[in-house]
Amino acid sequence: MNKQLLLGAEAIAQAALDAGISGVYAYPGTPSTEITQFIQQSLQARDSGVRSKWSANEKTAYEAALGMSYAGKRALVCMKHVGLNVAADAFMNSAITGVHGGLVVVVADDPSMHSSQNEQDSRVYGKFAMIPVLEPSNQQETYDIVRYAFDLSEDIKLPVLLRIPTRLSHSRAVVAGAEAIPQNQLAPTQEKNRWILLPVNARKGYHSLLEKQAQLIILSEFSKFNKVIPGTGDKAVIAFGIAYNYVMEVIRTYNLNIPVLKLSQYPLPEKKMSEFTEKYREILVAEEGYPVYEELLKGFFGDTKFRGRLDSTLPRTGELSPNILAKALGVKTNDEQAVPSIVAPRPPMLCKGCSHRDLFDALVGAMESYPQRHVFGDIGCYTLGALSPYNAISTCVDMGASVTMAKGAADAGLFPAVAVIGDSTFTHSGITGLLDAVNDKSAVTVIISDNGTTAMTGGQDSSGSGKYYDICKGIGVDESHIREIVPLKRNFEENVRVMKEEFEYDGVSVIISRRECVQRIKSKE
Amino acid sequence: MNKNIIISGVGGQGILTIASIIDLAAMNLGLNVKQAEVHGMSQRGGAVESHLRLSSDEIFSDLIPEGKADLILSIEPMESLRYLPFLSPGGVIITATEPYVNIANYPEEEKLLGTIAGSANHVFVNADLLAKEAGSAKSYNVVMLGAAAPYLDIATEELEKAIGMFFNRKGEEMVNLNIKAFRLGLANSLNE
The missing domain is CATH 3.40.50.970 (Thiamin diphosphate (ThDP)-binding fold, Pyr/PP domains)
Structure with a gap:
């Protein structure tokens, strides 16, 4: 083929x-x-x-x-x-x-x-x-x-x-x-x-x-995806999924002779497992992720025969790598060069010309006059608004949580209670939360930053495009408190004014901030 | 044949073009290929790298082990140093010299190039200049591929064939422009 x-x-x-x-x-x-x-x-x-x-x-x-x-x-x-x-x-x-x-x-x-x-x-x-x-x-x-x-x-x-x-x-x-x-x-x-x-x-x-x-x-x-790679000695490895690659990389590079049980199909094959494990004195359990099966194999009382993430033979968190496995298998690798101190971190950031930038500028401006500055954020590119120079959002938990956390904080008395959520995240999990706020007449302002796409993951179609106004109206947000703004530098003053007006409103307000994603425009060209 | 190459740059610079062309050439030669990429949040202007492994034998790990990269091919100078722990003793850094400055604390350029020169065997490429000479600033990546060509253990004809395949759907003019960019990068390395 x-x-x-x-x-x-x-x-x-x-x-x-x-x-x-x-x-x-x-x-x-x-x-x-x-x-x-x-x-x-x-x-x-x-x-x-x-x-x-x-x-x-x-x-x-x-x-x-x-x-x-x-x-x-x-x-x-x-x-x-x-x-x-x-x-x-x-x-x-x-x-x-x-x-x-x-x-x-x-x-x-x-x-x-x-x-x-x-x-x-x-x-x-x-x-x-x-x-x-x-x-x-x-x-x-x-x-x-x-x-x-x-x-x-x-x-x-x-x-x-x-x-x-x-x-x-x-x-x-x-x-x-x-x-x-x-x-x-x-x-x-x-x-x-x-x-x-x-x-x-x-x-x-x-x-x-x-x-x-x-x-x-x-x-x-009997799965062909679970197999034993033979070796000698009294130490062995049980390698799950991709961990198998790292184990084999080390075994081949350093000419080791270690038996490996590769596992790719669960629930675990009991017979195969017991036949393999009883042969060896010490077994490294290599799992990409949580030590799920290491914990099971060690049992409640912690059988020390099984080594892995739980006894620091492997790091407790994070991805595995060939070097991590080499160390766990007792191989001395060369001393690598360190990253020179001249290298500065380069974290991801909002793109040049991104609409979220102008939204956050206005939002920071609008929040300035309030002693309590908390903005509930959500999942998407705009989560990067948490970073300098904006420092504009205070939370990022799960899809849609901005709306409902703002509601809960408003219920507790926080003022203003502001949520920022992307268009795609809003239709993913924000609508039901907004309905809760409407039914409870909570004093929240929900800003939907609508760039017309699911941008963070590369610009996929967003399921509510063109429908946000109607959705908010349909679930009962008062139309005089559904505002639409265009996040641009030249609209800064006006956008700050609109935000402040809605923060002051004692009920549910929605601000739809709409300008297309710059990456999306580029990809269309 | 075994080659481990780290390709580095800044999200949005298009390091995957280089990787894709090398992949094509390697596949045409019947070599095994593994190429780990960065997708997601880092693509928004953050540091990005690709681990590219070529071999006539089976390749196990998608990631290059530290200390085992033959080559760091970087289209941004500071990013070439970020992956130094991966470079093997005797490995080579090939980097474009034009900084991509999107952070406030970007190091001083002269000091940066000095650190690269002091860290490993290296080839500096004025990729922007050569790309413009080839006819388009966008051929930057292919200039860098040309600069790396003498270190890849793949015949230049094979790489040029892959460039042809890669840019074919964009028309003959684009193919010729990129071949020119490739040759300018190559000449730069051969004259070092």
């Missing part, structure tokens, strides 16, 4: 297309965005009518994918790790309903928090939901494992979680594809009771999920 140079994310997309998906559902989020983007740009997807438009958030994406599965077709749903928190309700319950058409949920974790608020490990979610988890080590294996995942999902009638870290999602390698298969025919499930999670059915569904666990373990025992 043809060979292509693909990002890990793109390998997932190509494999899903070749596996005959009828749709991909996703909300953009680093490091998962490129999966859906690849499908949106794929001729193969266009020719076979694969639907691929962005969803409003991860929960709507997940539910739509589940609906497609209900109808008998294969669906892919993709998100970043924290997106699974948003989709968690649907995700957990889909393990109880099970699936009909194959459903693969890709969750891209971000250890080291390159572009995220935390480094939560999605394998924990997989274990929590008791569904199979696949964690490939490289791009080719990613392609192969996605093909396998769809078959597995249909065979055992469960969603399958595929977990990849940033480094695999955003790294290219040559990938060979296999022959594409056609999409499933429309064939909705006839087992409706399985999908109606009334307690009487849910109990049955849960039992059926529990009964499947033994079968899942057997599948892992």
